Amino acid sequence: MEVNTIYLIENGQIIEAINALAVTAAKYPNENFAERLEMLRTEFQMLRDYFVRGVNDPKRGEIFRGIKGKLSNLDYDIQVCEQLREMPLVKAWMPYVKQMDSSVEALLEANAEYAFYEVMASYHWRNENIEDWVSHFTGDVKLTSQHYILIGALTLSTLQHFSKQKALCLARIYKGLSDKIQGTKGQGDEGQISMYEDMRQRAFVGCVLALSMDRDAVYNKKRDEVLKELLDSDEAVKALIELQIQLIKCTQADVDATKINETIMPEIIKNQPFIVTRNGIVEKDEENSDEDSEEKIEAMEQNIMKVQKMQKQGSDIFFGGFKQMKRYPFFNKVSNWFAPFDINHPDLTAVAEKLKGSKFLERVLEMGPFCNSDKYSFVFAMADVIGDFSDKMRELMEEGDLGPIGMHKDISEVQEPTYVRRQYLQDLFRFFSIHPLGKALNDPFKDAEDFEAWLISLSYVDTPHMMEMGKYMIKKKYLRALEDLINCYPNQDDAELDYLSGELLMNEGVYGEAVDYYNSYLQEHPNHQPSMRGMAKAYYSSGDYGKAAFYYDALRTLQPDRISYALNYCMAMVKDGRASEVLNELYRLNFENPDNHAVSNTLGWALLYAEKPDKALAVYEKIPEEVVTHDLSLYLNYVYAYFVTKFRLPDKKFVSADGTPSCQTLLEEMRADAPMLGIYGIGNAEITIMAHSL
Numbered sequence: 001m002e003v004n005t006i007y008l009i010e011n012g013q014i015i016e017a018i019n020a021l022a023v024t025a026a027k028y029p030n031e032n033f034a035e036r037l038e039m040l041r042t043e044f045q046m047l048r049d050y051f052v053r054g055v056n057d058p059k060r061g062e063i064f065r066g067i068k069g070k071l072s073n074l075d076y077d078i079q080v081c082e083q084l085r086e087m088p089l090v091k092a093w094m095p096y097v098k099q100m101d102s103s104v105e106a107l108l109e110a111n112a113e114y115a116f117y118e119v120m121a122s123y124h125w126r127n128e129n130i131e132d133w134v135s136h137f138t139g140d141v142k143l144t145s146q147h148y149i150l151i152g153a154l155t156l157s158t159l160q161h162f163s164k165q166k167a168l169c170l171a172r173i174y175k176g177l178s179d180k181i182q183g184t185k186g187q188g189d190e191g192q193i194s195m196y197e198d199m200r201q202r203a204f205v206g207c208v209l210a211l212s213m214d215r216d217a218v219y220n221k222k223r224d225e226v227l228k229e230l231l232d233s234d235e236a237v238k239a240l241i242e243l244q245i246q247l248i249k250c251t252q253a254d255v256d257a258t259k260i261n262e263t264i265m266p267e268i269i270k271n272q273p274f275i276v277t278r279n280g281i282v283e284k285d286e287e288n289s290d291e292d293s294e295e296k297i298e299a300m301e302q303n304i305m306k307v308q309k310m311q312k313q314g315s316d317i318f319f320g321g322f323k324q325m326k327r328y329p330f331f332n333k334v335s336n337w338f339a340p341f342d343i344n345h346p347d348l349t350a351v352a353e354k355l356k357g358s359k360f361l362e363r364v365l366e367m368g369p370f371c372n373s374d375k376y377s378f379v380f381a382m383a384d385v386i387g388d389f390s391d392k393m394r395e396l397m398e399e400g401d402l403g404p405i406g407m408h409k410d411i412s413e414v415q416e417p418t419y420v421r422r423q424y425l426q427d428l429f430r431f432f433s434i435h436p437l438g439k440a441l442n443d444p445f446k447d448a449e450d451f452e453a454w455l456i457s458l459s460y461v462d463t464p465h466m467m468e469m470g471k472y473m474i475k476k477k478y479l480r481a482l483e484d485l486i487n488c489y490p491n492q493d494d495a496e497l498d499y500l501s502g503e504l505l506m507n508e509g510v511y512g513e514a515v516d517y518y519n520s521y522l523q524e525h526p527n528h529q530p531s532m533r534g535m536a537k538a539y540y541s542s543g544d545y546g547k548a549a550f551y552y553d554a555l556r557t558l559q560p561d562r563i564s565y566a567l568n569y570c571m572a573m574v575k576d577g578r579a580s581e582v583l584n585e586l587y588r589l590n591f592e593n594p595d596n597h598a599v600s601n602t603l604g605w606a607l608l609y610a611e612k613p614d615k616a617l618a619v620y621e622k623i624p625e626e627v628v629t630h631d632l633s634l635y636l637n638y639v640y641a642y643f644v645t646k647f648r649l650p651d652k653k654f655v656s657a658d659g660t661p662s663c664q665t666l667l668e669e670m671r672a673d674a675p676m677l678g679i680y681g682i683g684n685a686e687i688t689i690m691a692h693s694l
Contacts, residue, residue: 005075009068010218014044017071024078031081036074043067073124079161085121089334089437093117104136108146115146116335119153125165133169137203138176143195145339151199152338155206155428159442162214164222170207171230174200178235194415198340201421204236205428208243209444212452223456231460239417240457241469246422247448248476249314250429256310257320311369316426318374319433325377326434337431337438341365341375348376351383358386367414371426451481458488463496470500479507498524502534511542529555536568545576563589567602575675579609590619597627601634608640609676617641629655636669639694644680649693666691 008017018041025033044067050057057063085094097118100110107115133154137147151173158166177200184193207230211223231237311317330336330347339345343352343365355361361382365375413419429445432438454469466485473482482504486497502517515538518531525531536551552569559565566589570582586603593599600623607616620628620638628634635654642650654661670677670687677687 004216006072006216006218009072009075012068014067014071015041017075018044021071021075021078024082028078028081031077033074033078033081036070040067040071040074076161076163077123080121080123084157084160087437087440089440090117090121094121097121104132104150107150108144112146112149112335112339113333116149116153116338119150120157120160122157125163125169127165130165130169130172134172134176137173137199138180143192143199145342145345147199148202148340149335149338151202151206153335155202155210156441158206158210159213159444162210162219162222164219164226167207167210167223167226168229170203170210171226173203174207174230174236175232177203178233195340197415197417198420198424201417202424204230204239205243205421205424208240208453209428212456213442213444224459227457227460231457237457237461237465239421240454240461241465241472242418243421243425244448244451244454244469245472246314246425247445247453249422250316250425251445251448253316253319253429256315256317259310314422316429318370319426319430322370322374322377323430323434325381326373326430328377328380330376330380331373331435334435334437336376337373337427337435339372341372343379345376348379351379354383355379355386371423371430373427373430449478449481451478451484455481455484455488458485467496467500470503474500474503474507477507479504496521499528499531499534502531502538506534506538506541509541511538514538527558529558536572540568540572540575545572548572549576549578563593563596563599567598570602570606574606574609579606582606583610597623597631597634601631601637604637604641605676608637608644609679611679613641613644613680617645625652629653632656632661632665632669636666636673639690640673640677643690644682649690654694663691666694 003020005017005020008014008020018037022034022037025031025037043063047057047060047063047067051060084090093114094117096114100106100114100118102118102122107118110118137143137151151170154166154170157163158170177196181193181196181200184196207226211226211230231240307317333347336345336347342348361379364370364378368375368378370378414423432441432443432445451469451473458466470482470485473479473485482500486500486504498517498521502514502521505511505514505517515535518535518538521531522528522535532551532555536548536555539545539551540548549569549572552565552572556562556565556569566585570586573579573582583603583606586599586606589596589599590603600619604616604619607613607619616637620634620641623634623638628638629652632654635652638652639650642648667688670691671684674684674687677683682690
């Protein structure tokens, strides 16, 4: 059985920890692990001997803490050696790494690949290492591509094996660059300020991901020390909320890609004015009317807008396309995955010459919506196909009439912290999803929906931010995470938690307790519509339709333009046996919204309850057949009205993309309607026969 040596150390089981580590240390005779362990064994035995002999040592506690600290550092080094340096993709670089000077200045001058592995596979850091890095990255230095690569390597190192020192380094770089940006705005090199922001966000992302990776309780105190430094501003807390949501958005990239590739891109390609042939990319030669052409362009633009909307909401819309374009030799070097885009990158020499002078390329790289690794993919891909473009296509591209979906109109958009952070996360997501080394390391995106990045920070977050994240969890139905949020939040008696608790219980079907929590929140926040809506839903779901109608009535008074509140009020009134009282209201809504089929359905339903089936049938027959036969609720209500009026079932059959509903589904739906059907003498036998006949 594997021994948790860090737990033994933290628990004070020094000899047991030394014995356990000695087994692993013996595998690496060239790493000096065994000698370091024996020195600590001797030091602890001396401490114990002095104690047994009754020697008074005022520094005993300090010495003991020193032994624990050195043993913990050694444990870290052994873990790095066994689990990281022994990986085949890392091991090959160790001979080069062992010959390197690990100071920041030396790393910046070294081969990028060597420097990357030196930092990623580095052993325990001391305080002087932190000071060296922080003073350099936040000092009067011109940032280069190598700085980015080093931050990426430090992030991977801390993700693989948590290190308080390395995480603190990232946190302090983030804070130091925050101060530097504020102090140089309006008076410095805008390009450098942009790089400061980029580096700042990379440090923030790396620190948060590292803190959320290793969930062993023995690291809690060390994590808290880092969090205290990192989250000391409202800006940092807001960034953490955004980061957690952005993490989840990244993990949904494959789903987004499927949606784009299967439902949106085919329509864009079908309506675009050019095609790809064996002889290159050429304009379509069609004899369509101007009207047809306009319709096609409009259809293409609508689908492009769908993709742009997904992008604005944070979706990674390019992952599906660009993940196939990471096979160029450029991406064999792991350091290139963490480099900022630079057309003068040494590995782009031949490609850059081929694309030299292209305004289109310059524009895309400056204002395009791609993360850095996708920009490199784009350049290589363009170099492969640009010779196939027709003169007309080249002209359109150079003049700015063509370009990738999601181009930014304002360059300031791509310099916003939220955008910069998202792009770096997308670079990381591609690395962990595609590169062999990324797949072998701890993946920070794997459990993003557990909200660990958020939950570890609760003691540093105030109520408004907690509510913001709670509402997101509710909206996306992350109920387990919502429960963790409520249970972990330190002020569990805070009234602000009542609304979240009500929503959680409502989703779990515990309606009575949900009402209590909603009501408690309303005492502090009168007319809080989400709580009132929750109350109404809870009462409706539990069958107390009178109280549900009361709250929906209050909601429609507060928001008279919101049709859903009015319809829910009418439905609750109908279920409460007062259908005739809302018919005039429903007729008015139907007159004002003739194409709203939800209104028509509710009116027809109320008329059935009011024992006016002929009028209900008239309502349903005004709805287009393709609508009625594609909506099961509409269809069944139409069937009821038809059957009660004409004493036979209609010829219209339900049509669905999923096929005809099963008999079980029909029985469940119709039995739920039994109170209304009972008005017309339709009992269980009739329901069963109807379900088998539709």
